[in-house]
Amino acid sequence: MQLFYTEELLEDSTQCELAENEVHHVANVLRLGVGEAITLTNGKGLLGKGSIVVATKKRVTIALQKVLKTPQPAYHNLSLAVGLLKNRDRMEWLAEKATEVGIGKLIWMHTSRSERGKVRLDRMEGVVTAAMKQSLQMWKPAVELAGFHAIMDGAAAGNQQIIMAHEKATESIDLSVDQTAKPTLLLVGPEGGFTPEEVENVVKVGGKSLLISRNRLRTETAALTLLQYYHLRLFSGNSSPDKLMDYFM
Incomplete structure (x- = not known):
């Protein structure tokens, strides 16, 4: 299970971009490609589930199917x-x-x-x-x-x-x-x-x-x-x- 971080994730988000350091990890280290599932958080309680629609060495875009609000621990x-x-x-x-x-x-x-x-x-x-x-x-x-x-x-x-x-x-x-x-x-x-x-x-x-x-x-x-x-x-x-x-x- 991999969890990725992006400040762009909002409750009404349908799509978001990964930050540069996360792009490197997704595209160059894990070598994930278009169509692969990915899970995101904004560090403020939101959990996004989606799939990669753009994957290059400098850009990764996620199409979100679901965004959940998790309770504070x-x-x-x-x-x-x-x-x-x-x-x-x-x-x-x-x-x-x-x-x-x-x-x-x-x-x-x-x-x-x-x-x-x-x-x-x-x-x-x-x-x-x-x-x-x-x-x-x-x-x-x-x-x-x-x-x-x-x-x-x-x-x-x-x-x-x-x-x-x-x-x-x-x-x-x-x-x-x-x-x-x-x-x-x-x-x-x-x-x-x-x-x-x-x-x-x-x-x-x-x-x-x-x-x-x-x-x-x-x-x-x-x-x-x-x-x-x-x-x-x-x-x-x-x-x-x-x-x-x-x-x-």
């Missing part, structure tokens, strides 16, 4: 904010894996102890888009870059529950199904961790801390562990979760 109101890392490969690895597991927004976070430097959000968008397609999702996570205090202000204004991974946490958190239905912000600090002032700031806005391992974890490992903890809680009380593959039948 239960984790779409989940944001993961992670301290910036020095190693960009590790950041891209986390972006890929977090997307595959399921997330609504990934925020790369400037903190007092995080690495300084530029983050190529366009490259991150590419990683997230590829992971969305690979995991057969129709909702693409947003990718942002923001400072710690701006993130805290936004979480407070948006009435998000905040869960921070912290090595000195003593309180256990029982994320019930009702709690996972709330807009949630997961926080993971950089390699040096959060400063005491940042931890205090999280507590002041109603955030809670969670000890996710007895071992010392790398930032990207901690982020994925916390994310998976949330997902296990999210689906623990759901006896009939969305059957993603039903949309591809």
Whole structure:
């Protein structure tokens, strides 16, 4: 099963063009030709089914037979904010894996102890888009870059529950199904961790801390562990979760 991405797909679309990078994959790598079936998403919940009517090395046009609107997944109101890392490969690895597991927004976070430097959000968008397609999702996570205090202000204004991974946490958190239905912000600090002032700031806005391992974890490992903890809680009380593959039948 192959899923392709195009921003052109709309609910009333009858035909659409693939972007240049997707054209290369369809025409030059997979060597798909006229008449072959193809499945598309716009990353905003739409799933299009159609067939190729034009296939050249520079252009692929799809005639659509059906466009479906899929519901937002239960984790779409989940944001993961992670301290910036020095190693960009590790950041891209986390972006890929977090997307595959399921997330609504990934925020790369400037903190007092995080690495300084530029983050190529366009490259991150590419990683997230590829992971969305690979995991057969129709909702693409947003990718942002923001400072710690701006993130805290936004979480407070948006009435998000905040869960921070912290090595000195003593309180256990029982994320019930009702709690996972709330807009949630997961926080993971950089390699040096959060400063005491940042931890205090999280507590002041109603955030809670969670000890996710007895071992010392790398930032990207901690982020994925916390994310998976949330997902296990999210689906623990759901006896009939969305059957993603039903949309591809």
